[in-house]
Amino acid sequence: MAQMLFDIAVLLSDGVKYTLGIFVVTIIGSMPLGLLLTFLRMNKSRVSRGVTGFFVYIMRGTPLLLQLYFIYYGLPFIPGMKNVIVLDRLPAAMLAFVLNYSAYFCEIFRGGMLSIDPGQYEAARVLGFSKKQTLLQIILPQMLRVSLPSIANEAITLVKDTALVTVIGVTEILYFAKATVNRQANFTAYAVAALFYLFFNYLMTKLFDYLERKYDF
Amino acid sequence: MKMLEVRNLKKSFGDVQVLDGVSFSVERGEAVAVIGPSGGGKSTMLRCLIGLERADGGDILIEGEPLMENGVYVPDRRMRKVSAKMGMVFQAFNLFPHMTVLDNLTAAPIAVRGMAKKEALEQALERLHEVGLSEKAGVYPRALSGGQKQRVAIARALMMQPDMLLFDEPTSSLDPQLTAEVLAVMKKLVAKRMTMIVVTHEMGFAREAADKVLFMCDRKIVEQGTTSEVFDHPKDPRIRDFISSIL
Numbered sequence: 001m002a003q004m005l006f007d008i009a010v011l012l013s014d015g016v017k018y019t020l021g022i023f024v025v026t027i028i029g030s031m032p033l034g035l036l037l038t039f040l041r042m043n044k045s046r047v048s049r050g051v052t053g054f055f056v057y058i059m060r061g062t063p064l065l066l067q068l069y070f071i072y073y074g075l076p077f078i079p080g081m082k083n084v085i086v087l088d089r090l091p092a093a094m095l096a097f098v099l100n101y102s103a104y105f106c107e108i109f110r111g112g113m114l115s116i117d118p119g120q121y122e123a124a125r126v127l128g129f130s131k132k133q134t135l136l137q138i139i140l141p142q143m144l145r146v147s148l149p150s151i152a153n154e155a156i157t158l159v160k161d162t163a164l165v166t167v168i169g170v171t172e173i174l175y176f177a178k179a180t181v182n183r184q185a186n187f188t189a190y191a192v193a194a195l196f197y198l199f200f201n202y203l204m205t206k207l208f209d210y211l212e213r214k215y216d217f
Numbered sequence: 218m219k220m221l222e223v224r225n226l227k228k229s230f231g232d233v234q235v236l237d238g239v240s241f242s243v244e245r246g247e248a249v250a251v252i253g254p255s256g257g258g259k260s261t262m263l264r265c266l267i268g269l270e271r272a273d274g275g276d277i278l279i280e281g282e283p284l285m286e287n288g289v290y291v292p293d294r295r296m297r298k299v300s301a302k303m304g305m306v307f308q309a310f311n312l313f314p315h316m317t318v319l320d321n322l323t324a325a326p327i328a329v330r331g332m333a334k335k336e337a338l339e340q341a342l343e344r345l346h347e348v349g350l351s352e353k354a355g356v357y358p359r360a361l362s363g364g365q366k367q368r369v370a371i372a373r374a375l376m377m378q379p380d381m382l383l384f385d386e387p388t389s390s391l392d393p394q395l396t397a398e399v400l401a402v403m404k405k406l407v408a409k410r411m412t413m414i415v416v417t418h419e420m421g422f423a424r425e426a427a428d429k430v431l432f433m434c435d436r437k438i439v440e441q442g443t444t445s446e447v448f449d450h451p452k453d454p455r456i457r458d459f460i461s462s463i464l
Contacts, residue, residue, distance in 0.1 A: 123311035127325035141315045217315045217357045
């Protein structure tokens with residue numbers, strides 16, 4: 001029994017690099033993009049607010065699964081795009097995830113910005129801080145602290161969402177689990193896959209617990 | 218030259234006029250108390266002086282340098298330079314919650330003045346000693362009482378070596394005991410001849426510590442003069458009503 005579980009785990013571990021790769025790229029790509037969207041969405045310009053608001057609406061309002069299909073299969077069907085945008089499975093998956101998660105991070109960060117007392121901006125101003133210094137030294141640290149529990153939520157969701165990319169044939173953990181289940185006519189591989197996700201999310205939970213304690217002011 | 222000169226200051230929020238031709242001046246080393254009923258425009262007047270609100274008309278001169286002339290503010294860069302001569306202390310303290318007390322004090326001198334970290338630290342410890350909070354240097358604002366927060370806020374404002382300090386109801390959110398410790402720090406500043414404008418409901422402080430009192434009511438300065446002129450021989454009946462109402 002133990003040997004069998006171990007054998008399955010070895011099989012699935014081939015997919016770990018894709019699961020983690022998509023996770024890391026999505027976090028690194030979508031958080032800065034999300035922050036940029038937050039600024040555009042809170043900008044004075046109505047055009048800027050409108051365009052980012054629409055982007056967020058589309059990204060949050062349609063299934064991530066559909067966005068994956070669209071970016072991988074759909075882009076080449078846009079007239080004139082046939083040989084211009086043809087993405088491999090993995091880059092397509094990463095692009096879809098970065099765009100989708102950036103919309104959520106945009107709203108998380110916006111919530112964090114709204115929570116900041118206007119008195120903080122006033123104090124910074126009368127002390128002579130420039131706008132950039134105010135943002136970097138006063139506002140962003142407080143905003144990120146407020147956002148931390150929501151960021152943790154997204155990170156944990158993201159670990160699980162990576163399983164979606166199996167539908168466009170990216171060979172991550174679930175892809176191998178499914179293949180194993182089919183070959184062995186036995187569901188055990190799915191249970192092992194669940195353990196993989198639980199393990200990664202255990203690490204996530206611990207990491208964010210640590211960050212919340214560290215930035216507890 | 219006068220430290221501050223304000224002429225015919227006007228300000229409306231939408232249709233509601235808040236300041237209707239406020240004029241006064243402050244000499245270097247003078248402590249000015251601004252008193253009057255709530256909604257009389259005191260805080261708005263103070264906020265206009267340092268650019269937190271934009272007045273609609275009048276002149277503001279800091280040591281002869283215009284911050285606003287004929288209702289037009291100087292360009293932002295110039296404005297920052299002129300208003301840097303002033304510090305401000307808020308009713309809600311507005312300490313930076315993510316920084317220790319020490320970092321609250323040193324952040325602006327380091328970032329804005331380019332002061333060396335070591336020098337900023339030395340000065341910060343001195344300022345904290347002056348407000349009696351040396352032992353709180355390493356704690357976060359959350360762990361301080363209201364009175365301690367306000368003393369830190371005063372120390373933080375002093376770090377920028379302002380020529381003039383503006384206080385916007387600095388003790389209005391404090392209970393009497395904490396009020397006393399903050400007023401004690403402010404009285405020390407008065408004794409050192411720091412130029413101060415204090416919007417306050419503390420009549421005791423205004424009477425004891427101020428060189429000059431402005432009584433604001435209904436969008437205007439109704440009366441200004443020495444403490445004995447305003448408190449003991451008021452010309453306007455509204456002052457008597459106001460003082461008897463809060464005693």
